[in-house]
Amino acid sequence: MKKVFFFILLGTAVLGCKQNSNEVTHKHTNALIHETSPYLLQHAHNPVNWEAWHPDVLExxxxxxxxxxxxxxxxACHWCHVMEKECFEDEAVAQVMNENFINIKIDREERPDVDQIYMDAIQMISGQGGWPLNIVALPDGRPFWGATYVPKDNWIKSLEQLAxxxxxxxQRVTDYANDLANGLQAINLVENxxxxxxYSLxxxxxxxxxxxxxxxxxxxxHKSAPKxxxxxxxxxxxxxxxxTNKPEIMEFVDTTLTRMAYGGIYDHVGGGFSRYAVDVKWHVPHFEKMLYDNGQLTSLYAKAYAVTKNNLYKDVVVETIAFVEEELMDKNGGFYSSLDADSLDEHGNLEEGAYYVWTKEQLIDLLGDDFKLFQEYFNINSYGHWEEENYVLIRDKSNDEIANSFxxxxxxxxKTIKKNLSQLKSERNKRSRPRLDDKILTSWNGLMLKGLVDAYRYLGNDDYLxxxxxxxxFIEREMxxxxxxxxxxxxxxxxxINAFLDDYATVIDAYFSxxxxxxxxxxxxLSKNLLEHTQKHFFDDASGMFFYTSDKDRSLIRRTIEVDDNVISSSNSMMAINLYKFDKLFPEQGYGKTSKQMFKNVQKDFDRRAQGFSNWLHLVLYTHQNFYEIAIIGDDYMEMAQQIGKEYLPNSxxxxxxxxxxxxxxKNRSVPGRTxxxxxxxxxxxxxxxxxxDALQQL
Structure with a gap:
């Protein structure tokens, strides 16, 4: 592919991720006013003539x-807010954009199909990516230039030069766009x-x-920052x-889950996890809180509790669900998407983390005689200091160590720490709250639903069911x-918006569970019906994999096939596991054959980067170790199932x-009077x- 000959028009791109104030009147209003996405509505009163992504706009x-x-x-993207304030709210910038471009704003969470393609494009162009993701493309959507955050002066200069x-x-631009489009197709190919x-054990x-x-x-x-x-x-x-009886791997998992739960990335006051930590010790988070993280982590900590009976893990599950129920649950039963990283500080300025951090003086005033214990427990010292006068609560000692020292x-x-955190929560509730993204996404709800099912299964709390x-x-009724x-x-x-493959994959898994x-x-x-729908409308016979988009939807530059497991597992790895499990109940349907072929199609990559295919790797253990179907029949079948199900039995x-x-x-297994x-x-x-x-002994 040709070198990117005009990426240098851009100043330094900054990886990252503002929202209009609640004005009574607005000087400008654009087409985004008709959308429901909170992110798009944030831009509805920009002077830029924004449009939403729609075939009519491309025409x-x-x-x-x-x-x-x-x-x-x-x-919830901090740097998106920064660029909006600096560029998209500026009339001089808007004039350049409106005169030379058709301007399209996209919520990546609503349209991951578009985001995937253009994120691949910018990584091919510049070797890096992030949000805000800004792409300039030909009228048919083929990209040829991209950048993340760009300061105002560089933004204007770059756009004028591109126009x-x-x-x-x-012709030069079109040739490069052709090359890039071909590259986008090539990196997405999966061979049958x-x-x-x-792949063997x-x-x-x-x-x-x-x-x-x-x-x-x-x-x-992992040995890196951000973490x-x-x-x-x-x-x-x-x-x-x-x-496989690997105690050293179990020790690493325990260390990771403990340190995450101890870290500032976990909200000790209100429960739930932030997006990631900017440092190696899980201390200072990027303060946005996403449903998809908390859904998956609820599942993970519930399973880890089943294995270890570590009460720390149980506390994390309980507090995370309480956070989601309190902050992210709609009255109709759906779960909202996220809380913003930014909130108003005491001076009325938007600041990242303002809602969550504490000064030493505030804590002394609030806690009085308890402060010394609290200080030791949550490191109100150099270890827990963030910036200026602010501390982010972080643990680094167990309860036993603290109790012994005091x-x-x-x-x-x-009891004391619980009382103290309750005091902090009451005080925090007086602060300006982080902004809420109250759209409901099917796939993220699927992940949270699975988290609740796992929490019920392993902790036994009926409220979670x-x-x-x-x-x-809600999903059945509305989605x-x-x-x-x-x-x-x-x-x-x-x-x-029609659903994508991850929406189907997560709900299939959650309903099955x-x-x-x-x-x-x-x-x-319901789960089986959704599975059959994906086979009919998403499956690619040529590759033996599933496309990310349905054949009912207009094709973009490509129909993406997603295989790499990222923060959320890839839609194809989730589908392969769904098919594997359904094959155990419906062996005549051929689900296992499809799952096995999908597994073969990606296994060549496992040696190179196992962590990027970790969800796929479950299939190696399923295939080469005993996998059980557990059938329970009789009057007391629910009680029996609960006793067996609370054990961690992933191969079943x-x-x-x-x-x-x-x-x-x-069929034909019932014996009167017996379970x-x-x-x-x-x-x-x-x-x-x-x-x-006896059943567990057989397992």
Missing amino acids: KAKKEDKLLLISIGYA ELYKNDK SKDSEL EQLDGAVQNWTQYFDTFLGG FMMPNNWDFLLHYATA DIDIKTLR KLALKNAE IKEDGSLYRNHKGGKSS LYEVTFDEKWLN IMAGSKEDGNLELL LTYICQEGACKLPVSTAK
Whole structure:
């Protein structure tokens, strides 16, 4: 591909991620006023003539032969707010943009299909990416220039030069756009592998061993800053450590989960996790709080509690769910997307983290005689200091260590700290709250639903099942269309965007898991219907994988095939696991064959970068170790299932009924007056047992 000959027009691009004040009247209003996304509505009164992403807008650009300026961000994104204030609220900037471009604003959370393509483009152009993501493209959408955050003067200069370049040397621009479009297609190709062998356990051991060189065994996570929580990484390593008896891997998982829970990245006052930490010790977070992080981490900590019975992990689950219920739950049962990193400080200025940080003087005034204990517990010292006079609460000692140093018992310590945090929460509630992104996204709700199911399964709190059912019913009522397809988004009673593969994959998984704890076949049938819809409308016969977008939607530059596991697992890895599990209940449908082929298509990459395919790696353990179908039949089937299900059994699925059920696994197994558990593999079952203890011994 040709070198990017005009990326140097840009000043330094800054990786990053403002929102209009609530004015009574507005000098400017653009087409975004008709949207529901809070991020798009933030820009509805910019002087820029913003449009939302829509086929009609692209047709307009073609007719007028005008370049597209595509700006992508999200509501909780700090640097998006900065660039809006500096550039998009400025009338001189808007004049340049309006005269030379068709300007399109995109909420990346609503339109990840567009974001994926242009994020790949900017990484090919510059070798880096981030948000705000700003792309200049030909009228048909093919990109040729990109940048993240750009200061005002550089922004104006760059746009003027790009417009002049297109006017005077259109062929040069078009040639480069062609090359880039070809590159975007090439990096997205997945071959239908003809490998005869599946990735082995021995190969997996080697891949994990290579991965360990990046482990931070003292502070947890990976040896880097910023430090990202990667739930699917730690989830797989938990599975791997327990399945292959690797205590050193389990120790690393424990260290990571403990340090994350101790860190400032965890909100000790209000529960829930922020997006990532800017340092190596999980101390100072990027303060935005996202539903997708908290949903996945709820699942992870619940599983880790099942393995370790560590009360710290249980506390994290309880407090995180309380945060989500209090801050992110709509009355209709759906969950909102995020809380912003920024909020108003005591002087009325928007500041990142203003809602969450404390000065020493504030804490002394609030806590009085308890301050000395609190100071030691949460490091109101050089270790916990952030900047200026502000501290971010962070732990680095266990309850036992603190209790011993103060010569008090654990019960007294916990009671005192709980009282202190309640005092801080009451005081914090008086502050200006972070701004809320109250759109509801299907895939993120699927992740949170799975978190609630896992929390109920492993902690046994009935309230979590009630919350899960309320959310599951919301998804069924508001997000599933009459034709069986899904919507991506919902806000104020309105849904407008067709769902993407991750929406289907997460809800399929969550509904399947909900069936495993309720044995209500409604959820299993809904899950299966969604699975069949994806096979019909998303599957690519040529590659044996699933496209990210449905064949019902207008194709963009490419139909993306997503395989790399990132902060959220890739939609294809989730689908491969869904298919694997459904094959155990419906072996005649061919789901297992598809899952196996998907696995083969990506396994060549496992050696190179195991952490980027961690969700896929579960399939190695499923395939090469015993995988069980657990069938429970009889009057006390729910009680039996709860006793078995609270154990961490990743290589299994559960089915149950009071009498012989509709599933093949549940037919002809009922014995009057007895509750029996059958441990099966590929439909072949061991002799039934009548106690959970005996069933677990067979497992």
